[in-house]
Amino acid sequence: MFKKILIANRGEIALRIIRTAKEMGIKTVAVYSTVDKHSLHVYFADEAVCIGPPSSHQSYLNVPNLISAAEITNADAIHPGYGFLSENAYFSSMCHKHGIKFIGAKPSHMIQMGNKISAKKTMNEAGISCLPGFHCFSKYSSKEIEYFADKIGYPVIIKAVSGGGGRGIRPVFDKKNLKNSWEEAKKESWLCFGKKDMYIEKLILNPRHIEIQIIGDKYGKACHLSERDCSIQRRNQKLIEEAPSPFLTTSLRKKMGDEAVKAAEFIHYEGIGTIEFLVDKNKNFYFMEMNPRIQVEHAVTEEITGLDLIQEQIFLACGKKLSRKKNYYPKMYSLECRINAEEPHNNFQPVPGKITQIHFPGGKGVRVDTHVYAGYFVTHYYDSMIAKVITTAKNRKETIEKMRRSLEEFVIEGIQTTIPFHRKLMQNDDFLKGNYNTNFLDEIDLNLLLSEN
Numbered sequence: 001m002f003k004k005i006l007i008a009n010r011g012e013i014a015l016r017i018i019r020t021a022k023e024m025g026i027k028t029v030a031v032y033s034t035v036d037k038h039s040l041h042v043y044f045a046d047e048a049v050c051i052g053p054p055s056s057h058q059s060y061l062n063v064p065n066l067i068s069a070a071e072i073t074n075a076d077a078i079h080p081g082y083g084f085l086s087e088n089a090y091f092s093s094m095c096h097k098h099g100i101k102f103i104g105a106k107p108s109h110m111i112q113m114g115n116k117i118s119a120k121k122t123m124n125e126a127g128i129s130c131l132p133g134f135h136c137f138s139k140y141s142s143k144e145i146e147y148f149a150d151k152i153g154y155p156v157i158i159k160a161v162s163g164g165g166g167r168g169i170r171p172v173f174d175k176k177n178l179k180n181s182w183e184e185a186k187k188e189s190w191l192c193f194g195k196k197d198m199y200i201e202k203l204i205l206n207p208r209h210i211e212i213q214i215i216g217d218k219y220g221k222a223c224h225l226s227e228r229d230c231s232i233q234r235r236n237q238k239l240i241e242e243a244p245s246p247f248l249t250t251s252l253r254k255k256m257g258d259e260a261v262k263a264a265e266f267i268h269y270e271g272i273g274t275i276e277f278l279v280d281k282n283k284n285f286y287f288m289e290m291n292p293r294i295q296v297e298h299a300v301t302e303e304i305t306g307l308d309l310i311q312e313q314i315f316l317a318c319g320k321k322l323s324r325k326k327n328y329y330p331k332m333y334s335l336e337c338r339i340n341a342e343e344p345h346n347n348f349q350p351v352p353g354k355i356t357q358i359h360f361p362g363g364k365g366v367r368v369d370t371h372v373y374a375g376y377f378v379t380h381y382y383d384s385m386i387a388k389v390i391t392t393a394k395n396r397k398e399t400i401e402k403m404r405r406s407l408e409e410f411v412i413e414g415i416q417t418t419i420p421f422h423r424k425l426m427q428n429d430d431f432l433k434g435n436y437n438t439n440f441l442d443e444i445d446l447n448l449l450l451s452e453n
Contacts, residue, residue: 001318002026002077002101006070007041008091009081010060012371012388013294014041017079020310029073031066033059035379040371047073054381060084063091070100077101077317079310083383086293087114103317105271105292112267113290116161116199123287126266128259131278131286133201135161138186142179148200149178155203158182160189166236167192171203204286206437207278208247209233211291212260213301214273215312217322222264224257225301225328228274232425234348234441239338239418240425241297243304244330246396246434252283257327263290272298272313296388299369300334303392332392333399337407339370339387341378343416344450352380356414361406365392365399368410378415386417396434400426424449 005021006029007014018028018041030045035054042048049069052059059065061084070078078095080086080102089107096102105113113119117135124130134148149156149172158181160168168189170181186196209230216222229245230238244253260275273292277285298309305328312323342348354377360368370387372378378386389410391402404426410419425431428449430440 002314004029004046004073004075005077005079005103005314006031006066006073006075007045007079007081008060008066009079009084009086010036010039010041010371010382011385012369013081013083013296014039015044015371016369017081017310018044020308020314021079024311024314026314029069029075031060031069033381035381038376040373049073054379056084056381063088063094066091067094067098067100070095071098075100077103077314079103079313080293082294082296087291089114101317103271103313105269105273109267109269109292113292114162116159116289119290120287122267123263126263128263128287129285131202131204133199136182136198136200138196138198142182145182145200146175146178149175152200152202155205156200157203158185159199159201160185160193160195161197161199162189162193162195166233168198169236173203204278204280206439207231207280208245209238209276209288209438210245210248210256210279210285211274211276211295212257213295213298213309214260214264214269214275215309215316215322215324216264216269216271216273217316218270218319219321220265220268221322221325222261222269223322223324223327224260225305225307225324226330227253227256228297228300230297231436231438232431232440233438238297239441240336240422241300242333242335242396242399243300244333247279249283252279252285253329256285257329259285261327263287271316272309296338296385297336299367299388299390300336300392303334303367303390304328304330304332332394333396334390334392335396335399335403336388336390337403337422338385338418339389339410339412339422340384340418341386341415342384342418344418344421344446348418350380350384351416352378353415354378355412357411358413359409359411361389361409363402363406365402366390366406367392372412386412389422400432421446421450 004027030048051065085091089110170185213225232240367390393399
């Protein structure tokens with residue numbers, strides 16, 4: 001077992017890892033940028049090291065500084081959390097080079113599954129259903145791009161080959177918009193990921209976004225922990241997740257779970273990860289991508305299974321066998337709302353500022369994962385998510401009712417947040433019926449939703 005873990009992250013996920021590590025008797029090291037000096041993960045870790053100025057590239061993405069911080073504190077492992085360097089094969093390999101255990105996927109798996117071309121090729125070899133598509137290099141001409149789009153058939157979607165988080169993605173419904181969409185997506189990919197190569201594939205209209213939580217050990221065994229429905233999104237960013245999905249039938253759940261395990265075992269995946277699928281209206285499903293890391297929404301899976309996924313990650317990194325040998329089929333229901341420091345009435349623009357007052361909801365079946373407090377200043381340097389509210393009950397109806405009550409209790413003053421948006425959504429008839437897809441928020445009038453009594 002590790003003696004000391006450095007957490008190469010910030011915010012609520014850093015706190016989440018610190019808490020599990022302490023319960024396991026493991027010392028922790030926090031890292032922070034100068035603007036995060038007063039963050040809770042800095043206070044609650046056993047040690048803390050400043051790794052640079054506010055910019056992510058100079059701090060949380062600064063590999064030499066992170067390795068140095070681990071070495072000077074004698075940390076024998078690094079947990080990357082999610083985002084930042086959690087899917088960075090170079091960082092993982094540098095940890096190995098310096099004799100530090102990286103708590104996460106192998107570099108080979110990051111490379112294999114982090115590239116959309118390689119990932120789809122691998123899944124095709126494994127016999128997993130994939131959408132038709134083509135790798136399009138940045139040097140390709142407009143005519144060549146048109147040829148690939150015509151061959152697939154409109155509508156199509158353009159995606160950055162590397163990266164995630166909804167960046168470098170553009171849907172294209174006809175030829176006249178192809179060129180501009182191609183250039184915009186390529187530019188965004190370069191700005192976000194430093195790469196311009198793109199991928200074009202068939203666009204499934206109004207799909208469900210379903211992800212299967214998988215877990216694998218070094219002995220070649222894997223299982224799944226059921227699914228999460230992540231279809232409530234805005235600009236390809238998830239806002240609400242629930243487990244299990246109200247859309248899946250029992251047979252489809254089993255089939256998708258079996259396919260995810262098949263995919264994980266095919267590549268001999270080690271650790272926690274997710275296999276993500278798009279499901280059309282006829283319940284046909286297609287591999288979309290794999291995330292070889294812990295997810296923001298892992299809490300809903302923890303709530304329905306009773307497992308601590310961070311603890312599982314640590315155990316697996318130590319070489320232990322799976323603690324769960326069978327696939328999990330849910331008996332409870334869990335729902336998560338991401339609370340962002342954004343102004344819903346103003347196109348969800350981020351709103352940095354100081355939180356003057358805060359009151360968290362509580363009670364049985366209510367969990368709040370957060371790093372903010374009264375007096376905390378929400379900076380513009382990082383992601384706008386400031387909390388996650390998770391409610392759990394024996395069925396979907398009770399879980400939603402618990403979420404409604406929790407959102408009424410959740411008070412944040414000093415800045416605008418998405419709490420009012422979530423309160424309204426919990427009253428929406430289509431959401432209550434489970435009648436939604438990834439385009440749900442694009443198809444409804446958000447101003448009308450927010451103004452409804």
